[in-house]
Amino acid sequence: xxxxxxxxxxxxxxxxxxxxxxxxxxxxxxxxxxxxxxxxxxxxxxxxxxxxxxxxxxxxxxxxxxxxxxxxxxxxxxxxxxxxxxxxxxxxxxxxxxxxxxxxxxxxxxxxxxxxxxxxxxxxxxxxxxxxxxxxxxxxxxxxxxxxxxxxxxxxxxxxxxxxxxxxxxxxxxxxxxxxxxxxxxxxxxxxxxxxxxxxxxxxxxx
Amino acid sequence: xxxxxxxxxxxxxxxxxxxxxxxxxxxxxxxxxxxxxxxxxxxxxxxxxxxxxxxxxxxxxxxxxxxxxxxxxxxxxxxxxxxxxxxxxxxxxxxxxxxxxxxxxxxxxxxxxxxxxxxxxxxxxxxxxxxxxxxxxxxxxxxxxxxxxxxxxxxxxxxxxxxxxxxxxxxxxxxxxxxxxxxxxxxxxxxxxxxxxxxxxxxxxxx
DNA sequence: ACACAATATGACCGATCGGTCGTTTTTATT
DNA sequence: AATAAAAACGACCGATCGGTCATATTGTGT
Numbered sequence: 001x002x003x004x005x006x007x008x009x010x011x012x013x014x015x016x017x018x019x020x021x022x023x024x025x026x027x028x029x030x031x032x033x034x035x036x037x038x039x040x041x042x043x044x045x046x047x048x049x050x051x052x053x054x055x056x057x058x059x060x061x062x063x064x065x066x067x068x069x070x071x072x073x074x075x076x077x078x079x080x081x082x083x084x085x086x087x088x089x090x091x092x093x094x095x096x097x098x099x100x101x102x103x104x105x106x107x108x109x110x111x112x113x114x115x116x117x118x119x120x121x122x123x124x125x126x127x128x129x130x131x132x133x134x135x136x137x138x139x140x141x142x143x144x145x146x147x148x149x150x151x152x153x154x155x156x157x158x159x160x161x162x163x164x165x166x167x168x169x170x171x172x173x174x175x176x177x178x179x180x181x182x183x184x185x186x187x188x189x190x191x192x193x194x195x196x197x198x199x200x201x202x203x204x205x206x207x
Numbered sequence: 208x209x210x211x212x213x214x215x216x217x218x219x220x221x222x223x224x225x226x227x228x229x230x231x232x233x234x235x236x237x238x239x240x241x242x243x244x245x246x247x248x249x250x251x252x253x254x255x256x257x258x259x260x261x262x263x264x265x266x267x268x269x270x271x272x273x274x275x276x277x278x279x280x281x282x283x284x285x286x287x288x289x290x291x292x293x294x295x296x297x298x299x300x301x302x303x304x305x306x307x308x309x310x311x312x313x314x315x316x317x318x319x320x321x322x323x324x325x326x327x328x329x330x331x332x333x334x335x336x337x338x339x340x341x342x343x344x345x346x347x348x349x350x351x352x353x354x355x356x357x358x359x360x361x362x363x364x365x366x367x368x369x370x371x372x373x374x375x376x377x378x379x380x381x382x383x384x385x386x387x388x389x390x391x392x393x394x395x396x397x398x399x400x401x402x403x404x405x406x407x408x409x410x411x412x413x414x
Numbered sequence: 415a416c417a418c419a420a421t422a423t424g425a426c427c428g429a430t431c432g433g434t435c436g437t438t439t440t441t442a443t444t
Numbered sequence: 445a446a447t448a449a450a451a452a453c454g455a456c457c458g459a460t461c462g463g464t465c466a467t468a469t470t471g472t473g474t
Contacts, residue, residue, distance in 0.1 A: 009450070009451065012451080012452090026326055026327075028235070028323070030238065031237065031238075033430080033431070033432090034431080034432065034433085035430075035431075035432090043452075043453090044452065044453050044454075045432095045433095045453090045454095046433085046434085046435090046452075046453060046454075046455090047451070047452045047453070048433095049433075049434080050450070050451050050452065051451090054432075054433075055432065055433090105326070106326055107325070107326070111322065112322055114379045114383055115318065115319055115322045115378075115379060116235070117383075118314070118378070118379050118382035118383045119233055119312070119313055119314070119382055120233075125383075128383070129383045129384070132383060132384070133384065136384075157388075157392070158392055158395060158396070161376070161380065161389070161392035161393070161396065162373065162392070162396045164376060164380075165372045165373045165375070165376030165380075165393075165396070166369065166372045166373070168372070168375075168376060169368070169371065169372030169375060169376070171322075171325070172321045172322060172325050173368065173371075173372075175325035175326055176321060176324075176325045176332075176335070176336045176339060177336070177339070177340065177343075181364075182368070185364070185365055185368035185369070186368070186372075188365060189365065189368065189369045189372070193400075196403065216420070216421065219421080219422090240460080240461070240462090241461080241462065241463085242460075242461075242462090250422075250423095251422065251423050251424075252423095252424095252462095252463095253422075253423060253424075253425095253463085253464085253465090254421075254422050254423070255463095256463075256464085257420070257421055257422065258421090261462075261463075262462065262463090
């Protein structure tokens with residue numbers, strides 16, 4: 001059933017969500033002002049309420065949109081690397097590239113959303129937590145693939161925590177301190193860790 | 208010169224700053240509403256402007272206050288450990304205790320402040336960046352003491368980044384996912400790393 | 415005793431917030 | 445062609461925001 005109205009609506013929807021995620025990566029989902037968002041997306045403020053009942057509905061969809069963007073920019077490119085320790089490191093490098101390339105003006109939507117909602121119970125926190133669980137679960141799964149192939153000796157959950165922590169920290173360190181140094185530290189930390197845990201370090205670059 | 212007015216003013220000042228740092232650890236320095244802060248501190252809203260010209264001045268002093276709190280709760284206790292690798296790990300454990308004990312309702316003032324201001328240029332960002340530089344500089348200095356004593360073989364700046372990243376991540380992971388697991392991961396990550404880098408791992412606990 | 419400075423207050427201001435409402439324009443269905 | 449629904453808008457609402465101001469109270473130095 002071709003529904004042109006829906007099609008047109010979806011275009012506005014996508015444009016607004018793109019602006020929303022970009023703005024939220026800077027000011028947070030709460031700092032998202034519907035007025036400024038309207039200006040950024042080139043629509044009128046009241047036009048929102050044809051698509052979302054209130055701000056919270058928009059926030060929930062923004063989380064969804066950001067999750068899809070993360071899959072597209074990080075998980076998909078890293079899937080080019082063969083399963084095992086090389087794909088684990090490819091995930092880390094794809095993440096750092098996401099930050100370094102400035103895909104989002106604020107660096108990382110989920111990093112901001114986590115910090116903002118970690119002590120604000122409600123549907124948005126739940127949705128953010130679920131997105132983080134999905135991502136960390138995938139990271140852990142990728143590590144486990146490497147363990148099963150004999151390319152890593154590690155506790156997948158423990159190593160996933162470490163990779164996540166060392167990657168996330170690059171966001172603030174690159175913006176608040178020296179950018180290149182922060183990314184170099186983030187890359188080296190995971191590379192050294194993986195090489196030390198791997199019986200086959202030759203699969204990874206030396207530096 | 209005993210000045211009772213100043214003394215009384217200082218008490219209000221301290222009470223307000225304490226509330227401000229606690230509230231900001233949850234909602235951020237921008238989410239700090241002067242109205243709600245007044246209520247939390249038990250004074251009238253306009254009473255602020257006898258102590259601070261505007262909100263920004265309060266934010267700057269809140270950063271200062273939080274920095275002193277960090278020294279008192281993290282750096283001072285860890286100084287009980289002997290210089291070297293044991294003090295490095297003591298710093299990490301003191302930090303995790305700060306988070307676990309819920310000294311601040313939001314977990315970590317500086318973590319929130321970093322994420323909030325890393326792309327908002329101005330005096331507050333500069334002050335936050337300076338506080339983070341001071342802390343990371345101290346962390347690096349402590350690592351270097353261990354290196355100089357032959358208790359660690361590491362690049363101090365690199366290792367300081369890793370310890371900082373692995374510690375900070377415990378804030379969101381403990382609140383958004385499982386608390387005890389997050390702290391266990393954060394502790395084990397640094398412990399394993401230090402033991403691997405140390406010619407004298409017997410100085411550290413085994414687990 | 416007196417003048418002055420610090421502390422603190424309540425009333426009030428313009429701006430912006432999230433959100434509502436009535437209306438117009440566009441488009442798919444019948 | 446008629447109709448119903450979706451999309452989008454401008455005007456407007458009460459609440460809250462950061463901040464000002466005139467004023468009352470209190471403690472300090474001379």
